[in-house]
Amino acid sequence: MSRGKAGGRFGIVDLGSNSVRLVVYAGVERNPVLVFNEKVMAGLGRSLASTGRLDPKGIERALDALRRFMALREQIGVPNLVVAATAAVRDAEDGADFLERAESICGFKIMLLSGLDEARISAQGVLSGIPTAEGLVGDLGGGSLELVPVANGKPGEGATLPLGPLRLMDLSHGSLAEAESFVERAFGEQKWLKNYEGKPIYAVGGVWRNLARIHMAQRNYPIHVLHQYVIPARDAADISRVIEKLGPKSLAQIPDVSERRVEALPFGALVLDKLISASRAKEIVISAYGLREGLLFERLDKKEQQKDPLIEGCRDLAGRLARFPQHGNEFFKWTAPLFADDVLGETAEESRLRHAACILADIGWYVHPDYRAHHAMTQILLAPFSGIDHQGRLYLARVGYHRHEGRGEPEMLGNRSAYIPERDNERALILGLALRLAFTLSGATMGMLPKTRFDIGKNSLTLVVPKKYEALVGEIVAKRLAALAKALGRKSDIRIGK
Incomplete structure (x- = not known):
């Protein structure tokens, strides 16, 4: 657990040259979750170049905003708050006077940042x-x-x-x-x-x-x-x-x-x-x-700083929306044979995206079945993730669609598919079909899936299931395994092990 999670919500007031803004995060953590965001275009630095002083109207607007932000701090409950001033305040002749007034409103010292x-x-x-x-x-x-x-x-x-x-x-x-x-x-x-x-x-x-x-x-x-x-x-x-x-x-x-x-x-x-x-x-x-x-990141401990922001963001979203957020790790290991070097192969970045997709695999479960695929896709396309470019975001969205809908081209994607290579489209389909099979086979529960495995030959995809779980292998499982095998260019088979 990061120090921020233990310390509760974290807020920053940015006293900029043009705007004064309050942002409140759920905590100091690798994936910043925004709780509240408000901006006032105060214009503190509007007349600075010609007068050497802060704009008089801007001063009053900024101080009024600061009073409201301090009241919001109490209303929302923000135990940890930083107020930082930048270019206009540090360069103005009356910057120190403004800081004194501002600090009397805040009740604590304001950070005056050098350039x-x-x-x-x-x-x-x-x-x-x-x-x-x-x-x-x-x-x-x-x-x-x-x-x-x-x-x-x-x-x-x-x-x-x-x-x-x-x-x-x-x-x-x-x-x-x-x-x-x-x-x-x-x-x-x-x-x-x-x-x-x-x-x-x-x-x-x-x-x-x-x-x-x-x-x-x-x-x-x-x-x-x-x-x-x-x-x-x-x-x-x-x-x-x-x-x-x-x-x-x-x-x-x-x-x-x-x-x-x-x-x-x-x-x-x-x-x-x-x-x-x-x-x-x-x-x-x-x-x-x-x-x-940057101010938030500097307050993270070293271990938290080193975490992958995309993976942490996916875990946060899954923690809010998925039935079993821990499922992602099971799916990641279970699908690995499909992406082995002698099958599809994958780069380190592709493995990272596969991990993210596995974590997000169940975020659409609570929506009406007719809308799950498009809902999952939209959630992923618009989620406030960092550490991912738009091509990667589209890949994850396609996986989310195919996990719920199977084969086919999502209408809502329109020409979005043109923004990612055909290789990514194909791999998104295969991973989505594998996750669709995983949920069907395990009944969307934890613990059973790791006891099964894939045996993959040059022309075959065999699902090996222990004797104990033989009754779980029915028509739907066979159908979804066949769809996955077809996407891989192989024939499907099911083998009951000991």
């Missing part, structure tokens, strides 16, 4: 959600842009630049042309960015997430999940240039643009466009994880 601390923690948050990330993390807040290289599961030495949209709007008096020269000059001083040519940029921040939504809409992309959504660098640059040219009225008419981001969007798009040019990045990978998840 380098903010960059490091944000990068750690990205790594907590995308452990294999290798490239450049860019976290665009209202007042600053944090840039940090990541590789081998660790953040490197980064930089913080005064390129947040609110600051740029203030510096340039709302002129994109003036802002462009400022951004180019800032990136021109960061010669090290060229070291990341051909690498991804892992993009964090609400403005950049809105650009991703626009790209999704343009492509009619079927999975509306932003985490690990990938935009080719050329597409991202093209969209950014179009956004830069649109006025507020035109931007407000785009359905996928948040009304609160309209003003800042062209400036955020400008920063992304110039960052792509400076770094010669290959693609933009959207990360839903950033500073807040």
Whole structure:
């Protein structure tokens, strides 16, 4: 058990340059489960560049939000709460005065993060959600842009630049042309960015997430999940240039643009466009994880940090929805012979996804039988998992469908199947059929399945069942074994052992 689970709910208040946000998690654990999330667009840093001070209206909005968040803390029950302030508060002449007022509301010390601390923690948050990330993390807040290289599961030495949209709007008096020269000059001083040519940029921040939504809409992309959504660098640059040219009225008419981001969007798009040019990045990978998840991750013990976020997320979902959450481990071992090197074979990543699929195999059991397959698929497609890209998510969704429905093509997938290789489609079918057989054979109970096994020949698939369980082998079991064998290109057989 992690320290967070023992300590109860964990909350973070992020006092940013543009927004003030409260997030509450179920506990400090490897798979952060969000309990509550509220944001106020206070605009603390709106006039910082021109006056050197926090925006007066922004101060009052932020303090009002903080009062509500402290009341919510009591209402929800959040024993562990961290309040962190970032670029606007640390750079403002009156930042210390604001902190004093804010701390009188909180009743405890607020963390004032340095630029380098903010960059490091944000990068750690990205790594907590995308452990294999290798490239450049860019976290665009209202007042600053944090840039940090990541590789081998660790953040490197980064930089913080005064390129947040609110600051740029203030510096340039709302002129994109003036802002462009400022951004180019800032990136021109960061010669090290060229070291990341051909690498991804892992993009964090609400403005950049809105650009991703626009790209999704343009492509009619079927999975509306932003985490690990990938935009080719050329597409991202093209969209950014179009956004830069649109006025507020035109931007407000785009359905996928948040009304609160309209003003800042062209400036955020400008920063992304110039960052792509400076770094010669290959693609933009959207990360839903950033500073807040980094703060949470740093509070995990070492053992918890090393856990796989996808597997932990699947276990959490199965723990809420499945009859026997522990079934996943039985299924994983039982299906292993089908994926042995001399049968289908599998990479380490494919084995990991098979494990995840086995854990999720029973999450749709309580739904009406006519809807189980599509319900399981939808749950998996939209679940707040991390540590998985969209191709992997589609694979798991297909397994969930075939586990309930057998063969056939799910109508709701539409053209989603085109987003994963045919190899993955075939393997999803085989694993789904194997799980369908497993539930039928065991009566969806624990303990019986490990006493059976597969014998797999070049042209045959034999299910070996102990004499003790012979009566469980009926027509439906034989039928589902035959379907699995056919998918493997083999003949089915059942042998009763001792």
